[in-house]
Amino acid sequence: MTNGIVGFDWSVANDLLVSCSQDGTICLWNVAAKSRLRSVKDPSGAEVLACLFHPSNNNIVIVSFLQKNRHFPTKIVE
Numbered sequence: 001m002t003n004g005i006v007g008f009d010w011s012v013a014n015d016l017l018v019s020c021s022q023d024g025t026i027c028l029w030n031v032a033a034k035s036r037l038r039s040v041k042d043p044s045g046a047e048v049l050a051c052l053f054h055p056s057n058n059n060i061v062i063v064s065f066l067q068k069n070r071h072f073p074t075k076i077v078e
Contacts, residue, residue: 047064
């Protein structure tokens, strides 16, 4: 179980949803199947402030309290 969700974003195709929470968890969701595909913790363990899909690909960008942007390819779900 994650702490409070602080952000989410839809993929360009609207088939995936990414959410992020205060405990540093990033979740990738399959919208049609209504299921979580994958969840990962921010490697630093820092609270994630925002998450979004890059508009020209399916990479996920997150911002955390460490003030470093991180990129996660959605290929982590394969």
